[in-house]
Amino acid sequence: MLGLMQDWPLLIHRIIDHAARQHGTREVVSRSVEGPIHRTTYAEVQKRSLKVAQRLARDGIQHGDRVATLAWNTWRHLEAWYGICGTGAIYHTVNPRLFPDQIAWIINHAEDRILLLDLTFVPLVEALAERLPTIERYVILTDAAHMPATKLKNAVAYEDWLAQADGDFRWAELDERTAAGLCYTSGTTGNPKGVLYSHRSNVLHSMALANPDAFNLSSRTAILPVVPLFHANSWSLAFSAPMMGAKLVMPGAKLDGASIYELLETEHCTATAGVPTVWLSLLQYVQNEKKTFSSLEYLLVGGSAAPRALIAAFEAMGINVVHAWGMTEMSPVGSLGAIKESVKDLAPDAILDLKAKQGFAPFGVEMKITNDANEDLPWDGKTFGRLKVAGCSVTSSYFRVDEKVLDDKGFFDTGDVATIDANGYMQITDRAKDVIKSGGEWISSIELENLAVGHPDVAEAAVIGVAHPKWDERPLLVIVPKPGTHPTRESLIAYMTGKIAKWWMPDDVQFVSEIPHTATGKINKLRLRDEFADYKLPEV
Numbered sequence: 001m002l003g004l005m006q007d008w009p010l011l012i013h014r015i016i017d018h019a020a021r022q023h024g025t026r027e028v029v030s031r032s033v034e035g036p037i038h039r040t041t042y043a044e045v046q047k048r049s050l051k052v053a054q055r056l057a058r059d060g061i062q063h064g065d066r067v068a069t070l071a072w073n074t075w076r077h078l079e080a081w082y083g084i085c086g087t088g089a090i091y092h093t094v095n096p097r098l099f100p101d102q103i104a105w106i107i108n109h110a111e112d113r114i115l116l117l118d119l120t121f122v123p124l125v126e127a128l129a130e131r132l133p134t135i136e137r138y139v140i141l142t143d144a145a146h147m148p149a150t151k152l153k154n155a156v157a158y159e160d161w162l163a164q165a166d167g168d169f170r171w172a173e174l175d176e177r178t179a180a181g182l183c184y185t186s187g188t189t190g191n192p193k194g195v196l197y198s199h200r201s202n203v204l205h206s207m208a209l210a211n212p213d214a215f216n217l218s219s220r221t222a223i224l225p226v227v228p229l230f231h232a233n234s235w236s237l238a239f240s241a242p243m244m245g246a247k248l249v250m251p252g253a254k255l256d257g258a259s260i261y262e263l264l265e266t267e268h269c270t271a272t273a274g275v276p277t278v279w280l281s282l283l284q285y286v287q288n289e290k291k292t293f294s295s296l297e298y299l300l301v302g303g304s305a306a307p308r309a310l311i312a313a314f315e316a317m318g319i320n321v322v323h324a325w326g327m328t329e330m331s332p333v334g335s336l337g338a339i340k341e342s343v344k345d346l347a348p349d350a351i352l353d354l355k356a357k358q359g360f361a362p363f364g365v366e367m368k369i370t371n372d373a374n375e376d377l378p379w380d381g382k383t384f385g386r387l388k389v390a391g392c393s394v395t396s397s398y399f400r401v402d403e404k405v406l407d408d409k410g411f412f413d414t415g416d417v418a419t420i421d422a423n424g425y426m427q428i429t430d431r432a433k434d435v436i437k438s439g440g441e442w443i444s445s446i447e448l449e450n451l452a453v454g455h456p457d458v459a460e461a462a463v464i465g466v467a468h469p470k471w472d473e474r475p476l477l478v479i480v481p482k483p484g485t486h487p488t489r490e491s492l493i494a495y496m497t498g499k500i501a502k503w504w505m506p507d508d509v510q511f512v513s514e515i516p517h518t519a520t521g522k523i524n525k526l527r528l529r530d531e532f533a534d535y536k537l538p539e540v
């Protein structure tokens, strides 16, 4: 027997409609790409996203078509997302930090028909345009006054394009399983792979993440997502913030410590979200300039492992730091480190250790760790295995790739190696391909990096495995010193001694001015290994 409740499909445009109705005057504040701070409201965003939808329909965009965006976090990008999927088309976020060849490859693979782009990216796209045969029109996210002279096909200023619509448009009626968004993984090996979100998966994911033990959003929150809309579905914040009526503060193109600090303060933000490198630079800024936070209560960090020292530094300023883990394939959040009742009375140091773990899965995500025979491993906080996930917002296959990605039990292999403790807190030990295999045992590169970053003179640390005649691989620690400091190999080894097993100690330390990063802000181990390809460990 079926229930007798209404069939109310979980569609993304219902979120912006709700925000306009219930939180219509709540602000969306952006640092515009043109420079000045721009202010609008959810009521306005909804009206203009209807115009986007109407305008796209007039340009011939149909259900299932892909419309690409190459843009920073601003109100225009937000409107575009809602407008695109409200027509039944698919927003395809392109990460501008990818290599130009990858950008062209992705746009061609997705067969995008229209590209909406920020002024910043006009030169990049002009250089690529010849290789983008599927793009019929370029919409530059600016107004007539700032529109550059460009030969891009059918180029138009977004504001002019939008002015041709009156917003008298009905959202498309769709099955909730209709594709809504497309985001390619950064693809450090091989071609990037497209993850195709549905309306339903995005709505469910955003609902799960709005909760107190997740992003803790409410109509009183003011959140600044430093995480870009083009990185892993913006961790759902483009949906969960309007869903809850939280004020959205969009940083545009300026993501340096000083600019982020300024926006956090002037807009009285209570929450923010971003990757560890962003927080390392914000921390350096506030420490150097002796600044304090007047309204910030909650800081979400994820995308790569957050060093314990980083968490401790923000917690010492009275900010609740929540460490999250996830991946593009998971919409993207898979776990968050709120403090459960069962652990809340632990000593402050133990709480910090726990916060450095990647946390527990919210409703909608099931996780397990397995051995190579796909047998479940115990949740004892020590045994590590392959981390596998299933859930309502986890991918079931990649876009246009004929490859099985789920195991026989319907779980997706994340490629991460992790432990899970008795309280359900998961800890990433490493990427399966980055773990250092020394004498048949595994050494976690992440754990060594997190430890090294606690040294007072270290700005950033990376650990890679280097070939060793006896042990197969041994760890090499690569350090970027803080400006004006000169840490030595000996001081680092002394600092780490006693804090890790003896055999985990890096065999050597190298100092560099910069560590390479991927397009999503992670340490690029592949490139780092290339850079140290000729390096030989010192003979002991």
Ligand code: AMP
Binding pocket: 185, 186, 232, 301, 302, 303, 304, 305, 306, 323, 324, 325, 326, 327, 328, 329, 332, 358, 414, 415, 416, 428, 430, 431, 520
């Ligand atoms: P992406 O799809 O670009 O978000 O990359 C996903 C991968 O980033 C995961 O499979 C992890 O290897 C890594 N990652 C994300 N968050 C964390 C975290 N908090 N700690 C450690 N690794 C992380």
